[in-house]
Amino acid sequence: MNILTKRIIKFGIFALLLFSPELFAHGERALEPFIRMRTIQWYDIQWSKNTVDVNQEIVLSGRFHVAEDWPNAVVKPDSAFLNLAIPTPVLVRTATYINGAIVNNSMALKLGGDYDFKLVLKGRVPGRYHIHPMMNLRDIGVIVGPGMWIDVQGAAADFKNPVTTLAGETVDLETYGTANGIMWHLVWLAIAAIWLLWWIRRPLFIPRHKQTLAGDEDALITSLDRKVGGFGIIGTLMLITASFVQADQKYPESIPLQTGRTEIEPLPMKHDVVVKTKRATYRVVQRSLQLTMEVTNKSDKPVELGELNSATLRFFNPTLQRFDSNYPKELAVEKGLDVQPNSPIAPGTTTTLTINATDVAWHNQKLASITKDTDSNFGAMLFFYDNAGERYLASITAPVIPDFGTN
Amino acid sequence: MVSQPTTISRAAEIVRISRIxxxxxxxxxxxxxIGTYHLSMILTVGDWDFWLDWKDRQWWPIVTPLMGITFPAAIQYGLWKHLRLPIGATVCTVCLLLGMAITRWFAYHLWTNYPINLVLPATLIPxxxxxxFVLLTSRSFxxxxILGGMLFGAVFxxxxxxxxxxxxxxxxYNSSLMTLADVSGYSYIRPGVPEYLRIIERGVLRTYDTYATPLSAFCAAVLAVPLYGLWSYIGKLFSTTRFIDKF
Structure with missing residues (x-):
């Protein structure tokens, strides 16, 4: 391979890395659209800052709604674990709060429930990382929330992870027990090495095999070998017993690994705006989702539709100017939501709205393929606002009829 | 004039070539x-051996020795039967430890940033x-x-x-009772290993109060006996020398 070929290959790999954002992603678009749209619906995701020093805390907070129309094809969320899609533990987790309660374990989620969460993290390994909130769902996979770039600054060697035991000893989880573990591995490795050298120092394969073939294999084992074997049994058992007793005496209050489930009730939510979807059409050529729906305003104030959020992809009604400029750009469509009629819905009235959520993001986020799923019901959250800025949430679902533009 | 090798120098040459x-x-x-045994343990024991907070007192002491006795039994058969070398099991477990040490250090610690104590492997060497030792002293598979298999399972x-x-x-920790192992597993984030995947004393072995470990060790000891027999037989099938004996 000449120098030119090598350079072309190197440049090709570099260019591939540089121009392929998917290579840095966490598989957030890998699950089928109907699962991403109708299981965990993330909203209000915020990082307390986007730069953190080693040992300094950073908080990821937000909410998620568990869709009422949970797909029949996947199991119900009886075991869920709030996690992070993160490139290795560059941050460590110090606390998880869900609806204000500490959660160290997995939990069951209730369909239709809204949950508020807060993850307290600490900078560990310097670098720039793309990090998402993520929900692990047993027998389903992961539902990934919107990702943000976080910078961790400082020196990795400065990181400490102190924990105090009930006996009052403060240990650093980064290194605790490592030297003891390696020491015991080396002890057993040394004994094994002596045993192997005892045999390997003698001729191995050809002479021993020839002697075995000749029926003289017993001469290959001396009486000293057998004595060593006998002492080996006793010595090994004694060392195992001694090491066990020593560890047991040193750590008399040891307990088994802890496990369990945490029960958390969903947030009490008022659903003053009720939405019934009449028809949903996805126009493939225009990359536009058209919804016709009946909206009943049960609140005492007029409300307007400000946003549609489906699988973290957000379409904003430009009239209300609710665009979130801190949200990942590839997931936010500033003027993507057209609402007709685009006027407030009076209290106590029911209005039929036709909305169009239009953008190439449907395709880029691999949500347009909902029309090719086995379960082609889509799911989304609608955010209505009154003139005082109060928000009203509605979760919607409907079968999507594709319009391929062939008529 | 070409000198002819003496009998002594030819014998020394043969010994030297044999050692090479x-x-x-x-x-x-x-x-x-190293490669095959390590791969086998990754596929069968997997997370139980990878992670500190998976090593419970009920399943870990059963799964690991039962999956770990496979290669030692097979290799031990071949080395004893054809070479009268009672080192097959030790060779396997030393190789396994070397493979694990390389993986844990380079792949888990240096590459993916996990502290080495979170991924400390267990030892099967004892x-x-x-x-x-039992094979050497008894000279009987x-x-x-019976005895070696039981000890292999029981002492793990x-x-x-x-x-x-x-x-x-x-x-x-955060108002909960946890072990240091639990805290470590919680702190160092593993996107692909959610907490609910851990199989911590899950099952029906509930009627012996806190004596889960001795029962698990006993269970491992008993089950290791037939597994040793099975894998010795597999060792017999795969350690034939009939292709080289004619030479």
Whole structure:
């Protein structure tokens, strides 16, 4: 391979890395659209800052709604674990709060429930990382929330992870027990090495095999070998017993690994705006989702539709100017939501709205393929606002009829 | 004039070539055992051996020795039957430890940033030594299966307690009782290993109060006996020398 070929290959790999954002992603678009749209619906995701020093805390907070129309094809969320899609533990987790309660374990989620969460993290390994909130769902996979770039600054060697035991000893989880573990591995490795050298120092394969073939294999084992074997049994058992007793005496209050489930009730939510979807059409050529729906305003104030959020992809009604400029750009469509009629819905009235959520993001986020799923019901959250800025949430679902533009 | 080699120098030459052959053969054999045994343990024991907070007192002491006795039994058969070498089990477990050490250090610690204590492997060497010692002293696969197999299964937990006991100290963490191992598993984020995947004393072995570990060790000891027999037989099938004996 000449120098030119090598350079072309190197440049090709570099260019591939540089121009392929998917290579840095966490598989957030890998699950089928109907699962991403109708299981965990993330909203209000915020990082307390986007730069953190080693040992300094950073908080990821937000909410998620568990869709009422949970797909029949996947199991119900009886075991869920709030996690992070993160490139290795560059941050460590110090606390998880869900609806204000500490959660160290997995939990069951209730369909239709809204949950508020807060993850307290600490900078560990310097670098720039793309990090998402993520929900692990047993027998389903992961539902990934919107990702943000976080910078961790400082020196990795400065990181400490102190924990105090009930006996009052403060240990650093980064290194605790490592030297003891390696020491015991080396002890057993040394004994094994002596045993192997005892045999390997003698001729191995050809002479021993020839002697075995000749029926003289017993001469290959001396009486000293057998004595060593006998002492080996006793010595090994004694060392195992001694090491066990020593560890047991040193750590008399040891307990088994802890496990369990945490029960958390969903947030009490008022659903003053009720939405019934009449028809949903996805126009493939225009990359536009058209919804016709009946909206009943049960609140005492007029409300307007400000946003549609489906699988973290957000379409904003430009009239209300609710665009979130801190949200990942590839997931936010500033003027993507057209609402007709685009006027407030009076209290106590029911209005039929036709909305169009239009953008190439449907395709880029691999949500347009909902029309090719086995379960082609889509799911989304609608955010209505009154003139005082109060928000009203509605979760919607409907079968999507594709319009391929062939008529 | 060409001098003819004497009988003594020819014998010395044969011994020297034989030793070179020994080591030329030994290196690839060890590399194959490192690769295959390690892969087998990754596929069968997997997370139980990878993670500190998976090493519970009920399943870990059963799963690991039962999956770990496979290669030692097979290799031990071949080395004893054809070479009268009682080192098969020890060779396997030393190779396994080397493979694990390389993986844990380079892949888990240096590459993916996990602290080495979170991925400390367990040791199977004590049980393997006993397996080899029993074979040497008894010179019987039957006795080795019964006595050696039982010891291999039974000593796994006590032999590893010296390594893992420090991580079982209790901690009050975020208002919950946890072990240091639990806290470590919670702190160092693993996107693909959610907490609910851990199989911590899950099952019906509930009627013996806190004596889960001795029962698990006993269970491992009993089950290791037939597994030793099965894998010795597999070793017999795969360690034939009929292709080289004609030479």
């Amino acid at each position: 052959f020994d080591f030329l053969l030994l290196v690839p054999i060890l590399l194959v055992i 049980g393997a030594l006993l397996l080899d 039957f006795v080795t299966a 937990y006590p032999a590893n307690w010296a390594i893992f006991a420090p991580f079982h100290q209790p901690v009050e």
